[in-house]
Each structure stands twice: as C-alpha cells, then as structure tokens.
Amino acid sequence: MSEIKVNKISPRTACGTTTLGDSGDTFTIPAGVTITNNGTQTGFGRTGAVNWNTTVKTGDFTAVNGEGYFVNSTSGTITVTLPAGSAGAIIGIKDYAQTFDTNAVTLDLNGSDKAGGSTDNPILDTEGTSVTLVFIDSTQGWLVTSDGLQSSAEGPKYVAATGGTITTVCTNYKVHTFTSPGTFTVTCAGNAGGSNSVDYLVSAGGGGGGAFGGGGGAGGFRESKVAATSGCWSASPLAATTSITVSASGYPITVGAGGAGGCCGSPQIKGASGSNSVFSTITSAGGGGGGGNSPAATAPHSGEDGGSGGGASNQNATGNAGSGNSPSVSPAQGKDGGTGGGSAGPHRAGGGGGATTVGGNGSGGGTAGAGGTGATSSITSSPVARAGGGGGGSGANDTGGAGSPCGTGKPGAAASVPDKNAAANTSGGGGGGHNGPNRGGGSGGSGIVIVRYKFQ
DSSP states (O other): OOOOOOSOOOOSSTTOOOOOSOTTOOOOOOTTOOOOOOSOOOSOOOOSOOEEEEEEEOSOEEOOTTEEEEEOOTTSOEEEEOOOOOTTOEEEEEESSSOTTTSOEEEEOTTTOOBTTBOSOOEEOSTTOEEEEEEOOTTTBEEEEEEESOSOOBOOOOEEEEOSEEEEETTTEEEEEESSSEEEEEEEEOOTTSOOEEEEEEEOOOOOOOTTSOOOOOOOEEEBOOHHHHOSOOOOTTOBSOOEEOOSSEEEEEOOOOOOOOOSSSSOOOOOOOOOEEETTEEEOOOOOOOOOOOTTTOOOOOOOSSSOOOOOSSOTTOOOOOSSOSOOSSOOOOOOOOOOOSSSSOBOOOOOOSSSOOOOSOSTTBOOOOOOOEEEOTTSSOEEEOOOOOOOBOTTSBOOOOOTTSOSOOOOOTTOOOOOOOTTSOOOOOOOOSSSOOOOOOOOOOEEEEEEEOO
16 A cells, blocks of 8 residues: 655646545545544535534524524523525524423524425424424425424414304404303314413303392302413403413313292292303302391301302391302402391391402491492403392392492392393392392303414
8 A cells, every 4th residue: 555645735726626536436534533624615415413502592593504502492482593495404403491392492494495395484392302404405495304302393383173152353363152061172282383272261150149138149250361372352350361271182161050049938048059160270160149038047148158259138147248269269250248237127138249349238228238340351352241249139118239230240129120130141140039029039140161262
C-alpha cells in the first residue's frame, strides 16, 4: 500500500474542482480521525441526527435546518415555524417541562409545505414527547422519522357528539340541550389544537312548596364558561372557570324532576324536594321542599336542604329555613330559604332560596317571604333565567310571597294567586299554599342540562 503525505490538496487551476477517486472507489476514514468542515457541503445528506440547541425555547420561534430544540410550554401554547422545506432538511423538538399535553406546540408549515401529505399544521400535544422530522419531497413534505411517546404529528381535531336537541350558535359552536334524560355521545374527542373539552349548564329540579307553608327552593344551578372551549357568551355569576375534557364515549344525562307540592289535607305537609341533574362529574342537587303548616306534634315546619333551601312554614317561630348549596360545591349552586313569621299574628311563610340570593323571610305587613333570585345565562346564545325560588304562602287575607324576580319560581298563593306550579325545565321552586280552600303547595319545575363546545 502506497502512502502520500501532504498538507494541502488544491485544484490545478484557481477555483477549479478537485475529484477524489473514481466511480466505485471506497475511501475509509480510520477510527479516531476528525474531519472538520469550515465551508458548505452538498450531496452528503443527513443521517437523521440534529445538533441540539441547549437554549430552552419558551415562546414562538423559527426553527433552523439541522437543529433540535428543547421547548418549555409551561406559560402557554407555542408555535414553531419550520424552515422552508428542501429534501433532507431536519429538525427536532423535545418537551422540556412535560407540558405539551396542557399547552400544545403547533408546527407552522411555513405557507405551502406539507406534513405527512397534509397541509394542516401538526400539533404536538403528548406529555414528554420528543420528535424528529425530515423533509422528504413536495408530496409528503415533513415526516416523523423518530419519536418518543408520540405516534404521529396530527393537525387540529374538534369535538363531535350526538344527543339532545342540537343547535349551531356563533358559527363555530354546537349546543346540546337535554330537557329529559338521554346520552351525550362523543364520537370524536378532538385535540388541544382544535377542541377537546366542553362547557356545561346543569340545573336540577326545584322543590315543591309547602301546604299553607314555605316556598320551594330552586334546583341547584351549576355552570362553566371557558372562552377557548365554547366562545364568548354571557354566563351567570356562578360560572366555574374549568371546563370538562371529554373522551370518545357516552355520557349519561340525568334531568331532575321537580318536587311535588305539599298536600293540603290534615296534616298539611311540606313540599317534596326536587331531584338531581347530572352530567359527567357535575351533579346539581334538587331544590329543598318548603315547610308545611302542620301542628308541631305531627310534622316539622322547616324547609328542606338542597341545591337551594326551602322556605320555612309560618306555624312555628323556631321553624328553620332549609340550607342551600347542600351538598357543598364551589362555586355555590344555590342559597338558603327564608324563615317563617311564627304562629302569632298574620300567617307568613318564608320564600324558597334562589340560585343567587336567599329567600325572603315571612315578616312584616302580612306579606310572606319572596323567592330568591335565580341566575341568567346565555349559553344557548340567548339570555334565559332559571332556578328562582318559590314565594312563601300566606293567610287568606294576607299577601303571598312573590316568586323569584327571574320568573322561574312561583308566587305563594294568596287567594288571588291560584297558580303555584313552576314551569317545566326552569328549576324553579313551587309557591307555598295559602290558608284557603286549597292549601296545597305548588310543584317545582324540572331541570335542564346544556352542553356547549367548539366543533370547527
């Protein structure tokens, strides 16, 4: 084997080309030899490796061919603009803080390129993922050549579902309304780049009014609003700021019935509490029934606890109002009922609690307590009031308590107010009965469940 030792090989002419060997020849670089390229190279391609940039990226940036990046999305979503596609271009991305599942990284295809044959910008939304992409050609564009915890880089996907009465609002959002039991069936769970969660309104059945007694408490009212989930709309003051992430499965819906009014015979009993409404992890409690006017020896006069509490009967000054937000949740699902005025003097019962204010107390001027105020939400894109408390009942010559200002509870029945029943799907409390021929309390209104999400 012959050996040539030189310090430099140059072409014969200035700026000429030097050819090393002939076609079919093999050149072997021994172990331990270092080759340093201070110029540019063509035709060598890459072997699938990148040079990792150890400066952690915490915001939007443009990637450079041949580099890998540690990306920290703790503070929010990040967009990485890919370099212009040319065959052999390569980049790498690694989830630095295990947060891609919370704040996804979008790979911007830089205008006209593709990824996996699609023009959708890929989304990296798996916790801890690391991915290497190589640009192949104009047909497939960027392809994943190696990954960890990431099976593919996909474009935005959106929630799709069936069940209930479906309407489209604000162009890009769906609303599913359930006025009776059913199933919210998610057929596509979406992803963080499109949508993968839903907002809700879950309102339970209202409590029945007591016979010659307290107003029924409103059904528990629970709601969520996250603008990124379901767009901009006016929620109630009770709205939670966390939506529900869904999976591709069926979610049974329970719509609570309203409680029956207390019977007008002897004894004159309290109203029945309403039933719960349920969606996924959200349960709203039925409204508490209003207290009845029976003698203390035969039945208590207190309003029942519930989503909102029932109003107390007038019969006994020690009769307690029902407690709202029972069981306790945050934000609170309802308020307490009002107390009774006692057996001495005019008969004045307490009003049922509403979603946002307590029921009025039965005292003063021969007027029973008013029902507590409900809540107004535009989750369906139109403002609708729900979950108002029922008014307390009164003596034959007194004034029954007013229903909730939201119009979903019913007045306590003085002789001039015969209609004590709350309307269906309002979650309103029934009005308390008056001291007349028909002392029975009004029935509570049934509940409702509404689900809203972004579908495109």
